[in-house]
Amino acid sequence: MTAPTTARLWCEWAWTGSGGGAPQHGVLLEVGADGRLTRVEPGTPRPPDAEHLAGLTLPGLANAHSHAFHRALRGRTHTGSGSFWTWREVMYRAADRLDPDRYLRLARAAYAEMALSGVTCVGEFHYLHHGPGGARYDDPNAMGRALVAAAADAGVRLTLLDVCYLSGGLDARGEHLPLAGPQLRFGDGSVDAWAERVAALDLADAHARPGAAAHSVRAVPADRLPGVAALAEERDLPLHVHVSEQPAENSACLAAYGRTPVALLADSGALTERTSLVHATHLTDDDVAAVRRSGATVCLCPTTERDLADGLPRTGDLVPAPLSLGTDQHAQLDMFAEARGVELHERLRTHRRGVLGTGTLLRAATVQGHASLGWPDAGTLTPGARADLANVALDGVRLAGADPAHSTDAVLFAATAADVRHVMADGRWTVRDGVHTAVPDTADELDTAIKELLR
Numbered sequence: 337m338t339a340p341t342t343a344r345l346w347c348e349w350a351w352t353g354s355g356g357g358a359p360q361h362g363v364l365l366e367v368g369a370d371g372r373l374t375r376v377e378p379g380t381p382r383p384p385d386a387e388h389l390a391g392l393t394l395p396g397l398a399n400a401h402s403h404a405f406h407r408a409l410r411g412r413t414h415t416g417s418g419s420f421w422t423w424r425e426v427m428y429r430a431a432d433r434l435d436p437d438r439y440l441r442l443a444r445a446a447y448a449e450m451a452l453s454g455v456t457c458v459g460e461f462h463y464l465h466h467g468p469g470g471a472r473y474d475d476p477n478a479m480g481r482a483l484v485a486a487a488a489d490a491g492v493r494l495t496l497l498d499v500c501y502l503s504g505g506l507d508a509r510g511e512h513l514p515l516a517g518p519q520l521r522f523g524d525g526s527v528d529a530w531a532e533r534v535a536a537l538d539l540a541d542a543h544a545r546p547g548a549a550a551h552s553v554r555a556v557p558a559d560r561l562p563g564v565a566a567l568a569e570e571r572d573l574p575l576h577v578h579v580s581e582q583p584a585e586n587s588a589c590l591a592a593y594g595r596t597p598v599a600l601l602a603d604s605g606a607l608t609e610r611t612s613l614v615h616a617t618h619l620t621d622d623d624v625a626a627v628r629r630s631g632a633t634v635c636l637c638p639t640t641e642r643d644l645a646d647g648l649p650r651t652g653d654l655v656p657a658p659l660s661l662g663t664d665q666h667a668q669l670d671m672f673a674e675a676r677g678v679e680l681h682e683r684l685r686t687h688r689r690g691v692l693g694t695g696t697l698l699r700a701a702t703v704q705g706h707a708s709l710g711w712p713d714a715g716t717l718t719p720g721a722r723a724d725l726a727n728v729a730l731d732g733v734r735l736a737g738a739d740p741a742h743s744t745d746a747v748l749f750a751a752t753a754a755d756v757r758h759v760m761a762d763g764r765w766t767v768r769d770g771v772h773t774a775v776p777d778t779a780d781e782l783d784t785a786i787k788e789l790l791r
Contacts, residue, residue, distance in 0.1 A: 340763025353716030357694025371763030396456025396724025398705025401662025454726030510592030638677025
């Protein structure tokens with residue numbers, strides 16, 4: 337990554353991340369040599385020495401839930417019948433073909449696509465740890481290091497959410513199954529072995545931080561969950577976990593433990609303010625109350641939840657629990673689509689419009705997403721914050737005629753990732769005029785990496 341440079345930027349319109357969802361006009365930003373904002377001043381006439389950023393400037397976006405290798409499945413798994421479980425088998429076949437070199441190339445291109453959509457930080461839910469059949473690489477963190485390198489090349493910050501994955505699932509009787517087939521690549525054998533491998537990956541890079549994850553209550557038996565939670569607590573790491581994505585998961589958990597997945601996490605010490613619950617689709621009233629009491633974040637991935645026919649989460653009931661957003665399997669990579677999907681799903685569930693305001697959705701896409709990944713100093717345009725920004729054009733066909741004074745509403749409900757013009761992360765330009773500065777032919781790199789993997 338190139339070094340940050342000092343800059344003066346005048347934003348025609350900007351949303352700073354505080355207050356409601358309304359933008360402010362004429363916001364002057366100054367970026368220091370350390371890649372942080374030193375001045376944020378709304379209502380300023382345009383200085384002659386400042387770069388003019390037309391349109392709407394937002395804080396950099398956070399993609400809080402990513403499986404980078406799923407990008408290879410886009411356009412290949414979305415039609416026909418089946419379920420989450422049949423889709424998973426196709427995903428496993430792709431996972432079984434990856435090695436560190438292929439993963440680096442695929443993830444670099446996927447992260448570059450994220451940058452083009454305005455993303456400045458990604459949470460990678462990383463469980464593809466070992467070689468085919470579970471064989472260990474000479475470096476047991478070779479796959480994780482490939483992701484760290486890919487993020488650096490693409491100019492996005494990374495929280496590597498290293499996943500503990502010990503069981504092949506829960507059957508209908510509530511019995512844990514052994515890892516089998518491609519799943520053998522995911523497991524370390526025990527919580528202690530997982531923790532030892534996590535400790536061995538020293539993320540001294542400024543752009544990457546460690547995180548912890550339990551894949552799900554299907555993949556981590558109840559008596560092992562406290563060990564995962566304890567490591568996150570001891571090392572002050574964010575803790576992410578898939579929760580209640582499918583009704584079958586709840587049924588199996590009830591059969592095994594007589595409790596829902598949320599209740600099991602709470603009893604294990606794994607439901608706290610550091611926790612992010614991914615999907616959280618099928619929650620009981622008691623689950624909702626427990627999540628709200630805990631301060632845990634709920635990470636929603638509406639495109640995936642639609643594509644896999646997961647169902648509609650009880651988002652309005654969960655608020656004021658903090659929300660974050662993810663693109664998960666990357667069926668599309670568009671954080672504006674995910675943000676409006678949260679509201680539109682809630683409209684379908686409740687038959688009411690305007691359940692979640694623009695400010696709530698923008699905070700989910702920015703400051704709350706960054707905080708859930710362990711970057712509390714990002715996601716706002718305020719002095720001292722990281723100089724992350726995503727500049728969105730308002731003069732394209734999708735936003736033509738929009739009122740600039742309400743441009744945040746227009747962007748959330750009408751823009752796409754293609755409307756992102758410039759992106760800065762930590763004071764470095766990663767996207768200029770819609771082109772990635774380090775991966776200028778992102779489409780070609782994606783095409784090559786995916787065809788190499790699936791040929």
